[in-house]
Amino acid sequence: MAARRPMTQRMIAERVGVSVATVSRVLRQDESEAQRWASPETVAAIRLAAQAGGYHPNPHAASLRTARSDVVGVLVPRLQDFVLATVYEGIEEAAAERSISTFVTNSFDRPELRRIRTQTMLDRRVDGMIFGDARMEDDYLAELARLDVPFVLASRRSGPHISITCDDHLGGRLVAQHLLAQGRRDVAVLAGQPYASTGVERTRGLVDTFAEAGIEVPAHRIATGGFDADGGREGAEKLFSERPYPDAVFATNDFAAFGAMGVLRDKGLSIPDDVALVGYNDTPLAESVTISLTTVRSPMHQMGRLAMETLLDRLAGKSVKSQLLAPELIIRGSTTGR
Amino acid sequence: MAARRPMTQRMIAERVGVSVATVSRVLRQDESEAQRWASPETVAAIRLAAQAGGYHPNPHAASLRTARSDVVGVLVPRLQDFVLATVYEGIEEAAAERSISTFVTNSFDRPELRRIRTQTMLDRRVDGMIFGDARMEDDYLAELARLDVPFVLASRRSGPHISITCDDHLGGRLVAQHLLAQGRRDVAVLAGQPYASTGVERTRGLVDTFAEAGIEVPAHRIATGGFDADGGREGAEKLFSERPYPDAVFATNDFAAFGAMGVLRDKGLSIPDDVALVGYNDTPLAESVTISLTTVRSPMHQMGRLAMETLLDRLAGKSVKSQLLAPELIIRGSTTGR
DNA sequence: TCGTTTACCGCAATCGATTGTGTAAACCAC
């Protein structure tokens, strides 16, 4: 807040010698609309005065009147997660283009925190919400839908709610096909959290494809856990707690893959000779680490953009629908060259 | 925005049979203050009605009147950067405790974007700003200071402006002492961007310490560049473009170190035998990657918390001062066991 | 008994922008 109080429409009106109503209409409407309300000279004078005085409309006053805030709330599991940070970049980009601002906050995938933080955003009168932390069974989303809170899901999907996601089942399928082609038959999975559609569907895509090839992936080859390096490490430790070891690991997230790398290193297993490793999301690090990582590229940024655009369309009264974006397999050293 | 219009003080006032002024005072003040304005029965009735109707004050109306928004703007170079995302978590945590909301946005270290996005936040009438993307020579910050915009810097510092940072010079010194103790004499540095105090001071800390040990670090051993894996890779490629190779690399950021790892891998150099590698920030991955990374732990979360608390103190009229937090060296495999 | 606190609370202005309605003046057609 600058020292001198910001200029108001009233000040412009006095300076130009018209009413604030005229100022408002001129400053708000586009050129053609402005002409309907004031003579060209008046329009020019108002614009000039606004320009000269460094006028910036008070959004609180406008929101109070219009009952819109041009702010949307964004909830993500955690911005520390590169994937969600990238999704958010897309959200932000689309928002900026339409003069929308965002409140972002972490829910840490904790239901109470999620409720609280969503509520404070609603209390702030956001126009809508984008959730990056949807759960497969999500009572809260159902509740919000019942209250007619407009929202769109990104990254994870849930039930019938509008969502913009990557085709995770297909992604898992691509990984399976690749691993099968590489001759891997005994695959293990770092499946992520059981409440997140991302990991679940990637896992199912792989398992389904293996099943079609006549190979059952047993339950003990699937470990749930976090989508970060720690989660990957813990999961990998379970998966490699007893022999025979699997000959491939599908980490449904790159960072989990990095965590698994550490475990494989400690076990003295080499990648890809002993174990092939596949990640998900094609994080920049995937290419950089000591062993470059095969992974699935997902359009994270685009997901964010579309989520915001979809929400704004919905707020504008248009009918919108969910979208499944295409994943792309990126083959690197961690699965080839045995 | 829920379907039915939210309840207002007027509705409560009518239901209870008092004026909105009384409702306002009762709902805003703490218990003792409330008693000064209304009888216990009235207070109870108002509270009950508010509770029952699910009353949530309209922040736009309050802001319009009070000229405060209880929102602060946060600008970071990029949330994709784990470090800044963590700083932001600290900011958010401190903000939530004091019922403050935040607008966060990426500036991508681009000056024009920074101006634009800061301006839109000021237009939104934020009460203050936290900058995570300060530059060592920063005209814009000087300009904002002149306009009396209240702000605090986090992570990077600049000139006389209030900042909460890690003692990066000391961090660089710790790294230097460790490398010297390990017998490394020919060190190279991935220094980060020349406009970011973080990398510059970490580099200087190392260079100073080597100089005190009688070892000059020549200019061609210092590469500037981004704080991400790509930046690290590019920098490392320069540093290892011709022999003799350095026997140690100090990456002033963990992710740059990971990028460098890829280059060392491609060059067939082993860590730490041929080259010792040190990162900075103690990212979770540092421990997980195939070769665990020696690094410097910095209190990222705490930096964020303190930045927000300092800003709020400043907004409350208290006098505040810059703080330098302590770094801690974490020794792992990438520098030991030659 | 009368003036003075004290407790409780209302009135109304205010913040800045938006918007429905009112209205002079100008312009047009016939």
Added chain:
DNA sequence: GTGGTTTACACAATCGATTGCGGTAAACGA
């Protein structure tokens, strides 16, 4: 010249909360 339509504005209500200024009644002190 009369009636009707534009043009170009102004007026004033409105959004919801905050807050300075009073105001009434009961209690209290002298």
